[in-house]
Amino acid sequence: MKIAVIGAGYVGLVSGACLAQFGFDVFCVDHDAAKVEALNAGRVPIHEAGLGKLIHDNARAGRLHFTMDLKAAVSKAEAVFIAVSTPTRRGDDAADLAYVHQAASQIAAALDGYSVIITKSTVPVGTARKIKAQITAERPDADFDVAANPEFLREGSAVDDFLKPDRVVIGTEKKRAQEVLRKIYQPIAMTGAPLIFTDFESAELIKYAANGYLAMRLAFINQLADLCEEVGGDIAVVAKGIGHDKRIGHHYLQPGPGFGGSCFPKDTKALAVTAREAGAPFSLIEAVVKANDKRKLxxxxxxxxxxxxxxxxxxxxxxxxxxxxxxxxxxxxxxxxxxxxxxxxxxxxxxxxxxxxxxxxxxxxxxxxxxxxxxxxxxxxxxxxxxxxxxxxxxxxxxxxxxxxxxxxxxxxxxxxxxxxxxxxxxxxxxxxxxxxxxxx
Missing domain, CATH: 3.40.50.720 (NAD(P)-binding Rossmann-like Domain)
Structure with missing residues (x-):
């Protein structure tokens, strides 16, 4: 199976390399000539455990390719993953989908044969349907389906997270698309990890819900740590005490200077914006955003x-x-x-x-x-x-x-x-x- 991955950033590189490890013919596309040249020369632009070897091995085996030619990469590809950046939009904290829609337009022009267009980027609820409508309008003759397949990659352990995930979430409308995704993730399904098939909206919300909840745990333990300092408690002991409760567990109960990175800050803000726009304000998440911003300041x-x-x-x-x-x-x-x-x-x-x-x-x-x-x-x-x-x-x-x-x-x-x-x-x-x-x- 030929697979195209649009965007050779953090998510695109990890996803592309891991899909090539499964034996697929993967083409990673990026508009940055210097990045593509570096990758083809074996230089990996990000620090991520195991990624360099994975890229080297699969490139040498002829399964992993880096290119600026989107049309050639997409042509005859059964699956096209959109893995471009969705940064926080200036002014309103919403996710900026400019790169996603730009990629969708370029994919529409390049489609040649049946393809499933898959959002791997973190996108707000409703994006898959918008992409479907956009491509249909731009290429009414195209034979394609759309799927939402959010990533759950932790920086520092992303390769393991992709190859050995807790679950794979896939939002689809058509059985034909579902079968393509089932084939792609068959190596993972064979390890026992569940493939969760659902609708577009639920798949998109699962990603934001997971990050929002984990961010909320971090904000909680940080404020609890502040209370410990004032009253003479020891947050390490308190976290251990509540973590042994099976309903709570020990994960994300380590206090610190506030969360950062590519996911939690922008995803909590985007979730809050989405909830407000939908008329269902998410006050808990809004409080998490404010608490974390204040902590770092x-x-x-x-x-x-x-x-x-x-x-x-x-x-x-x-x-x-x-x-x-x-x-x-x-x-x-x-x-x-x-x-x-x-x-x-x-x-x-x-x-x-x-x-x-x-x-x-x-x-x-x-x-x-x-x-x-x-x-x-x-x-x-x-x-x-x-x-x-x-x-x-x-x-x-x-x-x-x-x-x-x-x-x-x-x-x-x-x-x-x-x-x-x-x-x-x-x-x-x-x-x-x-x-x-x-x-x-």
Whole structure:
């Protein structure tokens, strides 16, 4: 089966590479000539575990191709996945579908034989029907069906999530389209993962509902952590206590500096807009959006308070820039709020991330770049753990403290336990727990 994937971004690359791994002939299309050239040369533009090898192996086997020629890729393809960006639209927080409709128009012109046009991009409810109407209007002679097939890929584990999913959600109207999708996902169905066939609207809502609910858990645990700090509780113990309730579970109960990345921020906003436009306002999700925005904006205030009320002329090491570990994604990362606020308050910031390079990011102007966590901490008045990279979990704390001007650690990911810190000279501040060390006396 020939498959075309329109968009060689995060979702498109992972989906295309994994579909090629199933044995299909996959053509990934992108308008960015430099990206296509890099991919054909074996250079992967994003950091994602296992993706580079998957692309290399399948390209070498002749199953995975990268091209700018959409017409050739779509022609005779039984399935065409739309995997283009759907960013937040400026002004109203809705999902911007300009790239989706542009792709649909180009696909319509290129159709040659029966194809199923599949939305893999995260799109608001009603999009599949709009695409169907658009293509019908532009190519009334075309033989095609439409399907909604949302992705549930977590950055850092996206390849595993695609190959070993909890479920595959498919919204279709026609049995013919359903059979094409069933054939595509047969390798996954054979592992026991359910294929959930439903209507367009339900499929589109499932994606937003899942991300909205998970974002709500994160906002909940973050505010509960704030309460713990005020009343003397320990959020780690509280989260463990409620997580053992089978109705709740342990997932997404880790407090932190606020969620970021490509999904939760834009999807919660888009869900809130969709609900308002439908006349069914989703007040819970609206509250989640506000709570998360406020949390990231308040990070500098939290850090300033922990450092005695001022960061002026203090050297602060920030460890981790990506919104989460195992990715180089900076979209809506807490670092984009915290670092500019610290530099505006006259702090000298030195940053280190195992993957992200802040060079060229306007939010990091004036920030010094270090080659390691220890280099960043040298001579610092405080070190901030902002991303939960594994290499930060096993730092030699005695060595780290010895190199600093003042041994102060602000752990915004709770990477260390009170037992770990009790053996060190650090004044330690974390999320949802009481301060430890000299500053707590």
């Amino acid at each position: 308040d990070l500098s205030t939290r850090v300033t308070r922990m450092l005695g009320g001022s960061v002026a002329d203090k050297r602060i090491a920030v460890l981790g820039l990506a919104f989460k570990a195992d990715t180089d994604d900076m979209r809506d990362a807490p670092a984009l709020d915290l670092i500019p606020a610290l530099t505006a308050a006259k702090a000298q910031v030195v940053a280190y991330d195992p993957v992200v390079k802040p060079n060229g990011v306007s939010a990091f102007e004036g920030v010094e770049w270090a080659k390691s966590a220890y280099a960043a901490a040298k001579g610092a008045d405080a070190v901030i753990l902002l991303t939960e990279w594994n290499e930060f979990r096993g730092l030699d704390l005695a060595k780290l403290a010895k190199s600093m001007r003042a041994a102060v650690m602000i752990d915004l990911r709770n990477l260390y336990s009170p037992t770990d810190i009790a053996k060190t000279p650090f004044a330690y501040h974390s999320i949802g727990r009481q301060a430890m060390g000299p500053s707590s006396n």
